[in-house]
Every structure is written in structure tokens, then in C-alpha cells.
Amino acid sequence: MATQKLYAGVKLREIRARLGLTQKAFADKLGVSLPYLNQMENNHRPVSASVVLALAQEFGTDVTELTTNDAERIVSDMREALADPVFAAVPPPLADLRLAASNAPALARAFLDLHRAYRQSHERLASLDEALGREDTSLRPSPWEEVRDFFHYCDNYLDAIDRAAEHFACPSGIRKDVVKSASEALRKLGIDLHYSDNSVLRQFDPATATLTLSARADPATQRFQLLYQVALATQGDLLEATLDLARFQTPEARDIAKIGLANYFAAAALLPYRVFQAAAMETRHDLERLADIFGASIEQVAHRLSTLQRPGAKGIPFFFVRVDQAGTITKRHSATRLHFARFGGACPLWNVHRAFETPGQFLRQLAETPDGVRYLCLARDVSKPGGSFQAPVRRYAIGLGCEVQHASALVYADGLDLRGRFEPIGISCRICERPDCHQRSVPPLERRLRVNPDRRGFLPYEIAD
Template sequence: MMRKVYAGVALRELRMNKALTQKEFAARLGVSLSYLNQMENNHRPVSAAVILALASEFQFDIGTLDVGEADRMVADMREALADPMFGEVTVPLADLSLTASNAPALARAFLALHRQHRETQDRLGTLDEQLSTERGGTGLAPLPWEEVRDFFHYCDNYIDPLDRAAERFAEHTAPGTSLAAMRDWLDDALGVSITLSAAHPVRRYDPQTRTLALNTMSDPATQRFQIAHQIAILAHADLLDATLDLARFRSDEARQIARIGLANYFAGAALLPYGSFLRAAQEVRHDLELLSHRFGASLEQVAHRLSTLQRSGAKGVPFFFVRVDQAGTITKRHSATRLQFARFGGACPLWNVHQAFETPGRFLRQLAETPDGVRYLCLARDVSKPGGSFDAPVRRYAIGLGCEVSHAGQLTYADGLDAEAGPFEPIGVSCRICERVGCHQRSVPPLERPLRVDPNERGLLPYRIV
């Protein structure tokens, strides 16, 4: 079933950029003035005929009519409104959808205000704990990380100029052929030599000697990634700065963190070039292990790259990607689907990504359904990272990758599953905004639903959700 597309903001912006009146714009689209007015105010969806007219009359990229950003803002606003500070305030989902579609700037301002409130509360809570326990150190959360995370989140985790620059680099230098080829390019093009030693950190660059030190215990995929990261820093500094200038971060700390993130983005895009990687992914039906072997990348790098294939006119399967630690805390997240992740706390305990730690080395498959009725094929696998010696700590993570079941046929992992009939596991985003009544893993009640507490009765929970 095709989703209805409401794109009032995009229509108004296009009309104003072309300096057209509503009457002139309606005539060129072949619709009545009243119909255009209804579309611009999101009272009616954009019809197929209008979409075709936009493409033919104005060469408008219809791929930009994707409502993914509005969905993300709705999910973020729902979670923000679940904050106890709002008490019994209940905002209908329809109102949130209208705000995200008609007034996205207002929605972003609300989210920024709520985020600032949460940051202030976290600071006060930390300070109170420090004063009561008389411990040293600040312990304050590195707030710029949140700002950088939101930057990538609302860019759909796809930075077109950087992605295309990385693809050109891969085409002209063929760095993916071997680690030696990348080392030679770095030396020939930039005059940077590489040293390997178990005493080195993962990566350290000395600008005085123009030497890049890598840890010999790192696997080849990690070493290649770190070389590509350094190439981004040295050879594409102007492009990184231009992107950072557009982002307008509030602090220098956020800007520097984002620079590292953008260099990492370039590295992933260089090792897994968009066009060739997309074709290979389609050819092997998104088999992560085959892609990992073909491109010499880790499973995490491959899974994350699949979630970024959102280039206009050449989009891949829209995936969500997430990485969690053993405590269930989300350490990386991105979604090109309607599934959104909790901005605070962990993921739904019914999601198979938590079970991946129990079955190391195996892919887990799950058919799941969110409270909004959307169904997904979810994959999960542990990606533990050994420390390199007997007494070194092992970093344990699990990754989750998935898509809506309408795309499941393009994945080898769907073979043998009935993506139409299920059964589907009921999952959610977080307990505070999940409306499921009978969930046996619920930790806290939903803030948008009234409760009934009966001291004479106990079911799955000590209360009933009305």
C-alpha cells in the first residue's frame, strides 16, 4: 500500500523560489487554486499527477518528497512529551504530524529547547550527587556529542558532497585493492609514511614528521579505515570545513567532534564506494558476510554503510542500523525507515539485538511489529572486539540491521521466513511512549495513558493501563 505524501512546506518553498503566485503555480501543475492551497497546507496529499508535473515542469527531485524527516521529528516530539515535566499533557498524534509537516522549524526549536532542559537537569543531578558524596571531578555529560548525533540524524546519515568525494577517491586511486595500495597512495600523494607497532594507539598522526602510526594488533579492515580517515583530514580539509560551516555548531567542541565523524564518514564511503557497493549489495542480496569479504571491511562497517545508501536517484533499501552495548545502551543509531530509536536510555528489551550476546558468531532473524502497525525484518549479531592479549579487555557490542517487510525479498536473510504472515514480535521504541497494554517486559507505564491501581489484584504489572 502506497503511503500518502504530504509536502506542503516543499511546495511552498518551490513556488516562492520560482517567484510564482499560487494561481500561476497551480496552472503549471494542472490543478485548481483551491486544490493547491489544500496541498500547501497539508490538508490533502500530493497526487501522482502533481508529482509528475513537478518533475516535468520544474525538474524537481521527487526523492526529496520523502517524509522521513517528519517521521523522525514526530517520534522525537512524542518521546520529549513523555518527559515527566509535562505531567498529564497529551498531544494527539495528528497535531504532532501537522507540526512536523507544516512547521518543521518550530518542531526543531521545541526539540532543541527540551534537549537543553534535559541537559540542565543532568547537570544539576550530577552536581547534586557530587555535593552529597563529596567526590571530585565534574562527571558532566559531553553535551556536544548530542548535537553532533542530531546533525547526522537529520541528514539521513548521508552527506552527498563528502560521499561523492570519497567515491571519486576510490575510483582514481583504487584504495580498496589492498592495505599496501593505500599505504603507497598516502606516501606518494601526501608524503606521509606509516609505522606499525603494538605499542602505538589505534591511530596517531605526527604533523612534524608526517608519520601515521597504527597499531599492528588492529585487523586490516581497521587499519585501512584509519588510513582513509587520515586521508580525509589531510586531503579534504576544505570540504570538511565547508560542511562544518553549514552545520553551525554551537561550540568548538561539537565542531571538532563532528570533524572526526565526517572523516569517519569519508573513510567508510571510500572503502565501500557508493555505486560499486550498492551494486554488490543488490547482487548478493545484502549478505553482510559476502560483502565483508568482497570489500575487506568489518561486518559493522558493512551494516552501517547499508543504512547510508540514500543518494537521490540511486537509493538502496532503506535500513535502520543500531549498535548497543551489554547494558542495552545505544551507542550508534540511524534509521532510514519509519522505525526511530529512543534518544535517552536503551532499546526495547523484546528486540532481538539484545539476544545477540547469547549467540556469538550467529545472525539472529526476527519479524517484528511496532505499535504503529509497521512490520520489519530485523537482524542482529554480536561484534565483540578482542583486546589483542590474554589480559586485555574485550569490547562487546551487538549490531542491529533491518528494513520494512516490503523490502524483505531483497535480503537473503528473509529466505524461509513468511514475511506476510509472521508471527511478528511486538516491539516498541521505549516504555514511556509505547502504548502496548499487555507487554510482559514493560519497565514503566506509558505517560499518555491513565492507570488503574487495585491493591487487591496483581497481573503481569502492579497496575492496569486503561
């Protein structure tokens, strides 16, 4: 089998800039000529095995950095953006998109930002938004989308915060009682902890230095909210420094991101990296057993598995998604080659949509995307009761999966024929080229159509070859 060539020019330039070396000095250290390095940095040549070895030996570089770039994610996002009817002309070929993502990622992201601004402006006009005509109206991303994309392009892994949380939970390398540690940390700061029989999960009163948690919430939620407050109370400088580096466009986005960073710390403290990773391998990623071991919810465990992307100690690359009953994606992250639609819902053929039909059960699916990559997918419904008879129940479904070559490390693969039939799934109808999908809602972007008024199949048109 032919080995896939590694083109990682952007990453090579980033490593060289981080080391503060000129091209000449970097080439000398790697044992290659200056023109050869220049060609590799511009993706005119693949990175050779000798260069990969030199990076590891000479600089201690984690060579997985070279393969964990944003190119595929950017390509997926650009294909979806170009599916917008505003781009009436024939879209650029996939090869051109890959070149742009690999050689000019900043330009590609600027294009995505511009398209997102256009969409928001169009939606405001369509809904007669009150902001129309106001002096402070501007074409910029919503704070929520800006923060979501920040985590998306960070691979949902923030090293400094993750390590700070791990140190808090395991100061000597051994996991401590995080509830006790959190309570002691807050008490040292003069913060009193109380529980109240109300529906508000967490309420902090700075005037009285009192933190009130809901007694109605389940224990996993209580632990998480307690650790969230620890993050705000003890990690302020780290959170603010991370926010400064992110350079959000609005104060609202910065505020939302701060909540996200505190949530990240809480999850990483509840499920500390190395201890959790070891337990995941030992249990073969059994979500229920991991939830029991760490006192977490199944959703928290599934989400955490998708963040184990620490350089030099990576876990299995997972994707994680949460959808509501309307099929809208409310959380999404992928450390795999599977990337989710930025707008709209997920493919209806995916098992995550069937999870609502079988509450309390894990659904397993062997699925294949149009690019030929095969996945083991899990899905389960998640109900979040309000704590009383009259309180509303929030219902979601979560999806977790990995590429099939990692399936043997999951207990959920037991009994499945990994060489058998894989169900075809996609990402978004506009960028899915499957011609015979019975669930297709709109035509594919890059294919011509044939319309025959005398013949009707699943669709009122046929997709030409």
C-alpha cells in the same frame, strides 16, 4: 486498497525556494492554480499525481524527496520528550504532533532543543555537577548530542562527501585498491606511513608528517583508519564547508563533527556507493560476503547499508543500531519508519539484546511495532579485541533491519514464514501503548491506569482501555 495521500508542503516550499521561483511562477510551471499550490504548500491539500509528474518532467526533481521528510522522526522524538514527567498535563494528541512536524518542523525542533537543554540542566543539578553556578554554564546540548542529532536529521547521508569518496575509490567508475590509492595520496603529500605494535589505532605526528597505525588492529580497521587520514589530508575544504553549513553551537561540537565527517568519507571510500550497492543487490545483502568482498568489518557493512539514501539511486531503507551490554544505544540511524529512543535503551523484546547470548551467530526476528509496521530484524554480537591478552575486549551488538516488504531482497529472509507470527516490539515504554507487555518498565504516556490492590498480574497496575 486505498492509496495513502501525500502531504508534503514543507518539501514543496523547499523545492520552490531552491529553484528561486515565486508561487505564481511555480504554479504556472506545475499547471495548477495559485490557490491550489498555496493549499498544497500549507498541507491543506495532498500533492496530486499530476503535480508529482510535473515536478519530475519540468524540473527533473527526484520525487522520492517528497516522501523522505523528517516528519515521522520528529513525531517520535516529540512523543518521547512529552513522556517526561515534567509535562504533567495531558499530552497533545498524536494528530496535533503530526501537524506540528509537517507544518512547523523548525518550531518542533526548537521544542526538542529546549527539552534537551532542560534534561541536561536537571541532570547537572541531580549529580551536583561542578558546573552549577559557574558563569559559563549554559543550557545548550552537549557537543556529542548535537553532532549525533546532526547526522540523525541528515538521514546519515552527506551527498558531497559521499560522492568525493566514491570518486577517490573509483576514479573511472571501477573500484581500485583503496589501500594503495590511500598510501599514494599520503605519499604525494609527504606523509610517511608506519605500523607499530601498540594499542593506539592511529597516531599522526604533524611535526614529522608521520602516520602510525597499530599492527595489532585487524585489516578492516587499518584500512578504515588509513582512509580517515586521507579524508583529513585531502578533503579539508569540503569538510570545513560542510561544518560551516551545519552551524554547530560550540567549537567542541564542530571538532567532534569533523571526526564524524572524516569517518563518513572513510566508510564511503572503503564501500563506494554504486559498486557497493550493486554488490549488495547481487549478494542479497549478505553481510559476511560483502565484508569479504570489500575487506570491511560486518559492522562497517551494516552501517553503510543504512546510508544508501542517494537521491535517484536509493537502496533498501534500513535501520542500524549498536548497543552495549547495558542496553545503551551507542550508534543509531534509521531510514525506515522505525525510530529509536533519544534517551535510554531500546525495547528489551528486540532481538539485538539477545545477540550477546549467541556470539558469532546472526539472530533473525520478525517484529511488529505498535503502529502496525512489520520488520525483518537481524542482530549479531561484535567483539573488538585490544590486540593482546591483557587488553580489554569491547563488546557490542549490532542490529540491522528493514520493513518486511523488502525482505525478499535479503538472504536472511530465506526459510522464514513472512505471513506468520511477528513478535511485538516497541521503541520506549513511555510511548508504547501495548497494554499486556510483560517487560514494561513504566506506564504508557497517553493511557489511564487502574490500580487494584487485590489483583496482581505482570504489573502492579492495569492499563485502562
